[in-house]
Amino acid sequence: MEFFKTPHIPFMRYKYIALTFTGAIVLAGIINVTMFKGFKMGVDFGEGTLIRVMLKSHQPVGDIRQLLQRVGLGNSVIQESGKSGREFQIRTQQVVKVKAGDQEQMEAHEALANKVIEALRGDATKAELARGMKDLNGLDEKSLAALLEASFPGSGPEAARDIVAHRNVQGIITDFSELQALNLKPEMLTFLKDKTFLGPLTILSRETVGPQVGADLRKKAVMATIWSLIAILVYIALRFKLEYGVAAIFTLTQDVLITMAVYSFTNREINLTIIAGILTIVGYSINDTIVIFDRVRENQKALRKESLEHIMDLSLNQCLSRTLITSGTVFLTVGALFLFGGEVINDFAFLMLVGTIEGVYSTIYQACPVVLIWTQLFKQKKGARR
Amino acid sequence: MKKNLQWKALLTVLLIAGAIFFVYPPGKKIKLGLDLKGGVHLVMKVLTDDAINVETDQEIARMEELFKKNNVTFTSGTKDAVGKYSIQGLMADQEGKTRDLLDQYARDWAYSFLGDKVTLTLKPLVVQLLRDQAVSQALETIRNRIDQIGVAEPLLQRQGSDNLVVELPGVDDPDRIKDLIKVTAMLEWKLVKGGPTSDEASLLQATNGQVPADCEVVKGDPKRGQGGYYLVNKVSVVTGKDLRTVRRTVDEWNSPAVAFSMNADGGARFEQATRENVGKLIAIILDGKVQSAPIVESEISRSQGGIIRGRFGAQEADDLVIILKAGALPAGIKYLEERTIGPALGADSVRQGLIAGVVAILAVMGFMVFYYKMSGLNAVFVLWLNVLLLFGALAYFKATLTLPGIAGIILGIGMAVDANVLVFERMKEEAALGKGVLTTISLGFSRAFSAIFDSNLTTIISAVFLFQFGTGPIKGYAVTLIISLLANVFTAVFVSHLIFDLTVKKTAKKLSI
Numbered sequence: 021m022e023f024f025k026t027p028h029i030p031f032m033r034y035k036y037i038a039l040t041f042t043g044a045i046v047l048a049g050i051i052n053v054t055m056f057k058g059f060k061m062g063v064d065f066g067e068g069t070l071i072r073v074m075l076k077s078h079q080p081v082g083d084i085r086q087l088l089q090r091v092g093l094g095n096s097v098i099q100e101s102g103k104s105g106r107e108f109q110i111r112t113q114q115v116v117k118v119k120a121g122d123q124e125q126m127e128a129h130e131a132l133a134n135k136v137i138e139a140l141r142g143d144a145t146k147a148e149l150a151r152g153m154k155d156l157n158g159l160d161e162k163s164l165a166a167l168l169e170a171s172f173p174g175s176g177p178e179a180a181r182d183i184v185a186h187r188n189v190q191g192i193i194t195d196f197s198e199l200q201a202l203n204l205k206p207e208m209l210t211f212l213k214d215k216t217f218l219g220p221l222t223i224l225s226r227e228t229v230g231p232q233v234g235a236d237l238r239k240k241a242v243m244a245t246i247w248s249l250i251a252i253l254v255y256i257a258l259r260f261k262l263e264y265g266v267a268a269i270f271t272l273t274q275d276v277l278i279t280m281a282v283y284s285f286t287n288r289e290i291n292l293t294i295i296a297g298i299l300t301i302v303g304y305s306i307n308d309t310i311v312i313f314d315r316v317r318e319n320q321k322a323l324r325k326e327s328l329e330h331i332m333d334l335s336l337n338q339c340l341s342r343t344l345i346t347s348g349t350v351f352l353t354v355g356a357l358f359l360f361g362g363e364v365i366n367d368f369a370f371l372m373l374v375g376t377i378e379g380v381y382s383t384i385y386q387a388c389p390v391v392l393i394w395t396q397l398f399k400q401k402k403g404a405r406r
Numbered sequence: 407m408k409k410n411l412q413w414k415a416l417l418t419v420l421l422i423a424g425a426i427f428f429v430y431p432p433g434k435k436i437k438l439g440l441d442l443k444g445g446v447h448l449v450m451k452v453l454t455d456d457a458i459n460v461e462t463d464q465e466i467a468r469m470e471e472l473f474k475k476n477n478v479t480f481t482s483g484t485k486d487a488v489g490k491y492s493i494q495g496l497m498a499d500q501e502g503k504t505r506d507l508l509d510q511y512a513r514d515w516a517y518s519f520l521g522d523k524v525t526l527t528l529k530p531l532v533v534q535l536l537r538d539q540a541v542s543q544a545l546e547t548i549r550n551r552i553d554q555i556g557v558a559e560p561l562l563q564r565q566g567s568d569n570l571v572v573e574l575p576g577v578d579d580p581d582r583i584k585d586l587i588k589v590t591a592m593l594e595w596k597l598v599k600g601g602p603t604s605d606e607a608s609l610l611q612a613t614n615g616q617v618p619a620d621c622e623v624v625k626g627d628p629k630r631g632q633g634g635y636y637l638v639n640k641v642s643v644v645t646g647k648d649l650r651t652v653r654r655t656v657d658e659w660n661s662p663a664v665a666f667s668m669n670a671d672g673g674a675r676f677e678q679a680t681r682e683n684v685g686k687l688i689a690i691i692l693d694g695k696v697q698s699a700p701i702v703e704s705e706i707s708r709s710q711g712g713i714i715r716g717r718f719g720a721q722e723a724d725d726l727v728i729i730l731k732a733g734a735l736p737a738g739i740k741y742l743e744e745r746t747i748g749p750a751l752g753a754d755s756v757r758q759g760l761i762a763g764v765v766a767i768l769a770v771m772g773f774m775v776f777y778y779k780m781s782g783l784n785a786v787f788v789l790w791l792n793v794l795l796l797f798g799a800l801a802y803f804k805a806t807l808t809l810p811g812i813a814g815i816i817l818g819i820g821m822a823v824d825a826n827v828l829v830f831e832r833m834k835e836e837a838a839l840g841k842g843v844l845t846t847i848s849l850g851f852s853r854a855f856s857a858i859f860d861s862n863l864t865t866i867i868s869a870v871f872l873f874q875f876g877t878g879p880i881k882g883y884a885v886t887l888i889i890s891l892l893a894n895v896f897t898a899v900f901v902s903h904l905i906f907d908l909t910v911k912k913t914a915k916k917l918s919i
Contacts, residue, residue, distance in 0.1 A: 072751060126741055160579035166720070184578070188444075188749040224751040226580075230742040233449055237877065244875035248868035255864065292880050293810050296872055300817065300887070303868035307824070307861030314857050342831040345777070346824040349770050353820030356766035357813060362758030364441075364751075365813050372817065 031336050031384055032329045032392065038385035042274060049281020059284060060097075062291030063227050065234045068112040069133040072224035073140060074191040076157075078105040084140065091139045093132070099287075101363035106192075107224070109363070110136055111289075126230040133226060140221055148217045155219035156183070156212065157192055171211055179204055192222045241295040245276070248299055252306055263398075264313050267390040268306065274386045275305045275378060282374050293368045301375030304350070308343060308383040315339050316391075328395055332388045343380055351376045414904045422791065425798025435801040439808035441879050442756050444749030445575035446583060449742045452568045456737035457540035458489045458533060465515070465526075466491050472511055478504055489528035496522045541568050543736040548572065548587050550732035555586065569742065580746045582725070590693050590738055591729040593646035597679065598687035598699055600637035602626060609635045627695035627716070636696055638689050643679040648672025652730045654723050655713060662723035663715040664730070673708030681705040690714050692726075759812035766816045767793070770823055778830050780918030784905050785826035788897040792822050795893040796886065805889075808882030818890030824861065825898035828854040830919055843914045847906045851899065858899060862891045 053059055063070040081098050088094050088110075097111040112132045138146075145155060154167060161184040169176025182202045187193050196213055204212075229237070249272055257265035279301055283294075315335040323331060354376060358369035429435050440447050466483040473480050473493070481495030496504060501519060508517050508524070515526040528536075545562060552560045552574065561573040577583055599621050603609040606623060610616065617623060620641070626634045648668050655665040668676050679688070680702050689699040697716040706712055718726065771789065774782035796815060800807060833850035841849065866888055873884035910917065 074750070126744075130744070160582075162579065163721070188753060191750045191754070222750065223746075223748060224754075225745070225747045227745040228743070229745075232451075233743040240875040240877075244871045247874075248871040251867045251871065252864050255867065259860065292876065293813075293883070296810060296876065296880050296883050299868045299872050300865070303865035304821065306864045310860045310864065311828070311857045314860070338835075342827055345827045345831075346821075349773060349823045349827070350817070350820035352769040352773065353766035353816050356769060357762045357816050359762070360758060360765055361762040361813065361816075362755055364755055364809055365759070368810070368813055 027337050027340060028333075029337055029340075030333055032333050032388065035385065035389040035392070039389060042278065042386065045281050046274070046277045049277065049284050052281070052284050057284065059280075060287070060289045062289035062294075063111070063229050064291040065229070065238050069129050069136075069226065069228040071110045071112075071133055071136060071226050072101070073108055073110065073137075073221045074224055075106045075108070075221050076192055076194045076218065081108070084108060084110075087139050087142065088136060091135050093136055093139065096136065101366075107363070110140075112136060126228065129228045129230075133228065137221075137223065141219055145217075145219050148219075154216045156216040157187065157219040157222050159216070160184075167215065168208065168211075172205070172208055175205070175208075179208060187222070191224070193218055237292060241292065244295065245299060245302075248302065252302070256306070256310070259310075260313055260317070263391050263394040266394055267387045268309060270390045271309055271382050271387040272302050272306065274382045275302050275375070278378050278382070279371060279375050282378075283371060286370070288367045288370065291367070293365070294371055297368045297371040297375065301372065301379060305375070305379030305382055308347070308379055309387045311342065312336060312339055312383055312387065313391075329392055332392060336384055336388065343383070347376055347380050411904065411907055414900070415908070418901055418904060421795065425794050427798075428801040429794070429797045432797065432801075436797065437804060437806045438752075438756070439806045439811070439879060439882055440573055440575060440745075440752075441747050441809045442752045442759075442807065442812075443575050444578075444747050444752040445573065446577045446580045447743070447745040447747075447878065448572045448574075448584065448587070449565070449744075450570050450572070450587070450739045451742055452541045452544045452570060453738040453740060454537035454540045454568050455488045457536050458528065459485070460736075461536055462489060462491055462528070465512070466493075469493065469512065469526075472507060473504075476503070476507060478507065486525070489533050490525065492523050492525040494523045496524060498522070537568065540737045541570070544739060545570055547733050547735050551586055551728055552583075554728040554731055555583065557583075570739070576749065578749065580744075582721070584741070584744070586725055586728060588739055588741070589729055589735075591646065591732070591734045592693050593649075593730060593734070594642035594691045595644045595676070595679075596624075596638040596640075596642045596689050596691060597683060598636050598638050598689050602634035602636050602696075602699065604634055606635050609637055613637075624689065624691055624694060624696055626699075627692070627697055636687075636689055636699065638691070642691075643688070644668060644672040644676050646730060646734050648675070649730060651711075652727050654727055657713060657715045661715070662718045662720045663713045664718070664723055664726050665711065665713045666730070667711030668708065670708065676706060677708045690716075755809050755812075759809065759816075763812065763816050763819075767819050770819055774823060774826070778826075778919055781830055781833075781906075784902055784909075785823055785830075785898075787905065788826070788902045789819065789822055791901060792890065792893045792897045793819070795897065796890050799889045799893070800886070803885075805885050806882050807886070808879035810879045810883035811886040814883040814886035815890060818887060818894070821865070822890065822894040822898060825854075825858045825894055826902060828857050828861075829898070829902070833917065833919055837917060837919070843910060843917050844912065846917060847903075847910065851903050855899065858895065862895055866891050 081100055084098050085094055085096075088096055088098070093112065097109075099109040099111075101107045101109050112129070141155075149155065154163075156164075159167075161180050164183065165177040165180035167176075168179050172179070179202075182204070183193075183199065186198065186202055190198070193199070196209065196218065199209060199212070252272065253265060253268055256268040276298060279298060283290075288294075312335055315338060316331055319326075319331045319335050319338075320328075323334075326334075351373065354369055354372040357365060358373055361369055462485050466485065470480075470483050470493075478500055479495065479497050480493050483491060483493040485491045496519075504524060505517075505519075508515070508526070512526060514529055514532040516529055517524050517526045541564060545564060548570065549560075549562050552562070552572070557574045557577060559575055561571070563571045565571050572587065574583060599618070600612060601609050607615070609623065617637070620639060621637050622640050624636050624638055626636065648671065650667045650669045650672075652664055652666045655663050657663040667673075683702050684704060686702055687699045688702055690697045697714060700715075714726070767789070771786045774785045774789075776782070778785065793815070796818070799805075829850045832854045833846050836846045836849045836853075837843075869884045869887045869891075873881055873888070876884055
């Protein structure tokens with residue numbers, strides 16, 4: 021089965037239009053980054069604390085912002101995550117500007133995070149805690165075991181384990197009636213209702229990176245990118261001719277620039293996983309380029325009289341079905357990741373979706389035109405002299 | 407040719423068996439990272455300056471004593487900077503004698519005379535050694551504490567010169583653990599000379615607002631219900647180092663307390679101090695804060711020991727036992743990075759990763775069979791094999807599976823069929839040129855190989871640099887991607903070719919592709 025017989029699309033005819041288009045996207049990205057929104061750096065790079073919480077019931081983002089506004093943290097980034105409408109991601113902005121060492125900055129971030137959590141838990145929780153009640157949605161297993169063991173000697177640890185396991189699966193306990201399924205003694209359930217309450221949220225995760233580690237991670241990310249670009253360049257230069265190496269530089273740069281440009285228009289943050297994604301795109305996009313270059317070289321040997329432009333079109337067309345199929349399968353898998361992979365990995369999946377499409381585009385309209393233009397610039401002069 | 411095939415088949419079967427052996431049962435063999443299992447990831451810096459400062463303070467005290475003993479006149483010794491101090495008020499005619507003393511007793515220090523003052527600087531090599539020791543000791547102490555807390559499979563590592571990385575899977579009360587790790591746990595018993603008073607001024611009234619040279623002012627720990635200020639001896643009677651045993655106990659009012667006993671040396675000093683100070687207060691100080699200051703009612707014999715009380719909660723008393731058993735940190739630490747992943751989020755990530763993985767693999771397989779028919783089935787088989795080999799390798803190398811690692815696997819599935827597609831497309835072209843079935847197969851593989859090799863290699867190159875510069879989860883991503891691509895070259899080229907050779911008959915007229 022075939023989608024199409026080898027087509028005859030004159031790709032190279034539109035090369036200048038395509039190059040202009042590429043330039044426009046990159047330019048828009050640069051303008052956006054430098055003059056408007058800029059990149060949003062994630063906690064990995066040392067800015068603020070990221071808290072993920074799960075609420076007992078659905079709440080609109082506005083309500084949460086209101087709660088935070090009351091403690092002066094209304095400018096935190098609040099994002100709904102997942103489909104339940106109960107999970108939220110809160111990024112405190114860098115309102116802490118402590119001049120002293122890292123230590124103070126780190127502690128200031130942590131203090132801020134505590135303030136956020138307290139504000140979200142609200143006054144009701146505060147009142148309950150003040151009455152000496154325990155928050156069953158915040159209690160760790162050991163403390164819960166100790167609490168139960170005091171009144172039900174011998175069965176505390178086991179009951180605590182069951183309750184915490186249930187909480188971990190559900191994310192949060194919304195009602196005491198859920199616990200009936202755990203076969204707890206009725207007296208124990210009454211005891212829990214008496215001594216504990218169900219706080220409005222559980223903390224799913226909480227991450228703070230101090231400025232020192234942040235700077236270190238940033239440096240490492242840049243180093244990883246630069247070194248892998250250099251290594252790939254050297255490899256291409258060895259495998260092919262100089263002009264292909266040059267084309268590879270342009271292609272890889274375009275891969276990075278376009279993906280980042282598109283990414284900058286979304287509300288997503290740059291973190292370590294995103295850097296990993298960019299490097300993967302770089303490594304993957306060059307595959308395509310190599311396959312085409314391989315074909316061009318082969319065709320050049322067979323069809324000596326044809327112009328390079330024609331050979332390029334021919335090679336692109338010959339490989340088109342392969343290009344579309346392999347990019348298609350990667351697109352399928354990344355799409356699955358994007359749709360089903362969960363919130364934590366969603367940014368990465370999005371970046372890869374962009375990168376997969378972009379990788380194909382960059383091969384056709386960056387790698388090939390550059391080789392073509394380069395050859396026209398330098399080889400023609402040689403001919404003129406003759 | 408046939409014999410060749412047999413060997414290839416044997417190798418493949420062996421690899422499959424090996425992978426199954428290593429990976430079974432997967433729940434136990436595949437190590438999950440913190441981001442999937444939940445837990446605490448901490449990066450901390452050991453403030454090694456502390457260790458140098460302690461060394462400097464001790465050296466100043468030692469030198470002052472030495473000078474006194476040898477009748478060298480001086481006014482005072484002061485610390486100037488980290489690893490640097492000076493002794494002032496020297497007599498010019500005693501310089502030679504002082505030099506001799508320093509040469510003999512202060513070999514770790516470089517000195518220089520200027521006027522009536524000698525400045526001593528700790529030699530760089532010694533500084534290095536002390537810092538290094540401080541970090542190793544801190545690591546050991548923290549390891550002891552964590553062992554006492556009872557965390558399963560903790561990971562403790564040095565990172566760089568003075569950073570430590572601690573990973574504690576499955577911990578659900580991170581704040582307590584963080585405090586337990588961070589506390590210096592310097593425990594001292596000191597004789598109380600004045601107080602407690604509610605403010606510092608009234609404490610120093612008896613001494614005209616001056617702190618006597620051999621004393622210092624310490625504050626009570628408000629958490630222990632000990633507000634106020636104490637004037638205590640600078641030199642401690644005994645310290646945490648003199649403890650032999652510590653355990654949880656209850657005091658006479660049945661509230662939690664910590665019982666201790668002293669070693670022979672400490673016990674003797676404790677006995678003497680209590681004998682001479684009956685009726686007076688002795689302060690028990692933890693990290694510079696008075697926990698309690700009981701009255702010495704009678705001499706406490708060296709074997710008797712005693713209890714520390716301070717309105718502890720049960721957990722607090724337990725924690726005090728833990729840190730006293732593990733010993734004090736040689737230097738303070740500060741946190742540089744703190745990540746806590748709750749078990750609920752980790753479990754959710756695994757579930758969603760699995761769903762995404764299954765959807766991805768089904769979509770790709772469906773497409774391959776639909777588009778390439780029987781040859782597609784071949785690709786599907788080697789894709790499964792690829793995943794199996796990947797997990798086998800992960801289990802064998804005890805690599806950690808992280809959330810980005812799962813993403814790497816799923817991405818790898820998408821990329822793995824690239825090799826099959828390259829081969830199959832090539833076969834189609836060769837078949838279109840009218841070549842025979844067997845020729846088509848072997849040409850397809852041999853002509854596509856260079857592209858397959860190149861394309862996998864470039865992705866591996868960037869993954870290697872990711873591994874080199876990445877941390878934690880990103881390393882996990884790089885590892886899975888690299889293994890997946892290596893397995894891919896093997897399965898999509900070697901095994902796939904083998905299956906074609908085994909299943910396609912010589913007499914076949916047409917290849918199902």
